Amino acid sequence: MLSTGVAAEEILFFDDFQSGEISNEWTFYGDPVSIINSDCGNPAPCFNNNGDSMWSSGIKSRQTFSLQDGLVIQCDIFLSCHPRGAWVGSFFGLHDPALTAGNTEPKIVVGLKYMYSGELDWNNPHLQGMLIFAISKAYRNEDAPKLIHMNQWLDSWHTFKIEISPEGLCSYSADDSLIFTYQASLSESPDEVGLYLGGRATSWGIALHDNILVYVP
Ligand SMILES: [Ca+2]
DSSP states (O other): OOTTSOOGGGEEEEEOOTTSSOOTTEEEESSSOOEEESSOSTTSOEEEOOOOSSSOEEEEEEEEEEOTTOEEEEEEEEEEEOTTOEEEEEEEEEEOGGGOOTTSOOOEEEEEEEEEEOTTOTTSTTOEEEEEEEEOGGGOSSSOOEEEOOGGGTTSOEEEEEEEOTTOEEEEEETTEEEEEEEOOGGGSOSEEEEEEEEEOOTTEEEEEEEEEEEOO
């Protein structure tokens, strides 16, 4: 059993970046490419999306997973930003590998974005910490649900988890506390989905990931 508390036989994928490099289990997307941060982590080293202010950068797993029996994905995230800063965020989730050839941004099936948007973001000043439950338009009936002013997870490591039931119920939690559920219509979802990590980064802040884990519920 890993320190994650999940039995080894249930684990489909795990990366704690302790090798100090982004392994060839991943492919890169975005420019500049993502890097390892050797000084920070839970514990160090960890993953730094290294995106820019306009577009996300990140990595997509070569391994794919079935949603048929349900799936849990979890990841530790550290997000910090100057109070006035913007365009810093950590994203993770599942994407459709058939729709994301080469190094293009993942086409998200189900995911989570933790972002920060201070007053420098002229479109959305004063949002600050913001949690976005990213679910593809193909599998939902309304706008992507968003919780704003979620500052309680800034400036320290927290574990975010998405549990997807075989019926498409997506349960989002932070540090084992349920924060949101959404019933998605995943019956037409792809047979196999891939994992992605990424986000945006600027000199205003830092967005890090560690201990990405996929297992069967
Ligand atoms: Ca680590």
